Amino acid sequence: MSITSWSPQDLPKPMKKGDDLAEAKRRLSEYGYVIIHDVLSPDEVDAIRTRLHEQAAAERALGIGTITTPISTEQNKKLLEGANWAEKHHSSAGKEQWIAGLLNKGSEFWPMLTNPITREIVRSAIGDHHHLASYLATILNPGCPLMGLHHDQWYLPNPPRRSENLKVLPGNMDRNVTDQLTNDDPDERINPCYLVQTIWMLTDFTEENGATRIVPKSHRAGVNPPGDVPHPYPSIPAEGPAGSVLIYDARLWHSGGEHRGSEARYALHCTFSAPQLRTMENFMASVQPQLRRQMSEEMLSLLGYRIWHGYGRGGTMEVRGILDPDERPVGRLELTGAD
Numbered sequence: 001m002s003i004t005s006w007s008p009q010d011l012p013k014p015m016k017k018g019d020d021l022a023e024a025k026r027r028l029s030e031y032g033y034v035i036i037h038d039v040l041s042p043d044e045v046d047a048i049r050t051r052l053h054e055q056a057a058a059e060r061a062l063g064i065g066t067i068t069t070p071i072s073t074e075q076n077k078k079l080l081e082g083a084n085w086a087e088k089h090h091s092s093a094g095k096e097q098w099i100a101g102l103l104n105k106g107s108e109f110w111p112m113l114t115n116p117i118t119r120e121i122v123r124s125a126i127g128d129h130h131h132l133a134s135y136l137a138t139i140l141n142p143g144c145p146l147m148g149l150h151h152d153q154w155y156l157p158n159p160p161r162r163s164e165n166l167k168v169l170p171g172n173m174d175r176n177v178t179d180q181l182t183n184d185d186p187d188e189r190i191n192p193c194y195l196v197q198t199i200w201m202l203t204d205f206t207e208e209n210g211a212t213r214i215v216p217k218s219h220r221a222g223v224n225p226p227g228d229v230p231h232p233y234p235s236i237p238a239e240g241p242a243g244s245v246l247i248y249d250a251r252l253w254h255s256g257g258e259h260r261g262s263e264a265r266y267a268l269h270c271t272f273s274a275p276q277l278r279t280m281e282n283f284m285a286s287v288q289p290q291l292r293r294q295m296s297e298e299m300l301s302l303l304g305y306r307i308w309h310g311y312g313r314g315g316t317m318e319v320r321g322i323l324d325p326d327e328r329p330v331g332r333l334e335l336t337g338a339d
């Protein structure tokens with residue numbers, strides 16, 4: 001895969017809050033990721049992590065949390081013939097807890113949506129109009145194994161040449177499609193970035209505690225990598241102290257790391273996507289109405305309430321503006337006795 005060659009000594013050192021954001025945007029474009037330290041203060045990290053810790057403990061006690069474990073392809077082949085990607089990459093042995101629907105679980109989780117640093121960087125990659133696609137927290141516990149490499153825009157088929165039919169139709173895409181491109185031609189057309197991931201580190205991320213592993217420059221590969229464990233390509237751990245944020249172009253090959261340490265790794269995963277795409281979490285259904293009424297226009301816009309060229313409209317022909325979710329739709333009407 002010559003177009004993605006890199007060497008560890010040439011990779012830039014992480015940035016910190018206050019550094020020039022033009023450089024952060026350049027790195028996202030060139031390397032496919034950027035790490036920025038100190039975006040959250042220690043007090044902010046403490047407040048968010050405390051709330052997450054309480055919530056996660058309560059969800060475990062009530063049996064409503066999602067507890068999974070990434071599993072390797074070798075195990076997958078033996079155990080899960082025919083299963084879907086999520087089933088292949090996660091078993092229920094309980095090394096990783098996912099906490100979904102975060103916006104309902106404490107206003108401590110809200111500021112990560114509208115953080116000016118991440119918003120500006122996200123805007124540079126997917127444009128002024130974008131929305132939240134998914135928001136969840138993960139707690140990676142000691143013993144959690146390495147996950148297979150993947151990217152997060154797997155559902156978009158690569159653009160075909162004029163003379164070709166698509167190899168896989170859009171409605172038939174699935175995560176196991178790994179071979180859409182035929183060669184390493186640097187002029188081959190690939191999809192642009194439609195999705196940006198921001199991972200907020202609520203504990204230090206270290207190689208030992210399973211820091212996200214990334215393959216620099218792989219966002220230009222245009223293929224979904226094989227999900228084998230050990231990884232068939234070299235990767236680096238995205239390390240940073242608590243309060244840092246890792247931002248990556250969702251085409252970047254990445255995975256959760258192996259947790260060989262002794263303390264849980266806490267993180268928030270805030271994913272943004274272009275307005276053309278369906279979101280993973282349906283925030284209109286998932287956010288409690290009384291909380292939604294307290295949200296700013298910026299937040300509502302990120303949750304999908306902004307009409308984009310007529311998309312996302314309610315029962316009228318509005319083409320722009322914020323949809324009023326409390327407005328009652330007009331129903332069946334008839335004029336009686338009128339001309």
Ligand SMILES: O=C(O)CCC(=O)C(=O)O
Nearest residue numbers: 138211212254255256257
């Ligand atoms: O938690 C991480 O470090 C990355 C997780 C990930 O890539 C996934 O769950 O798809």
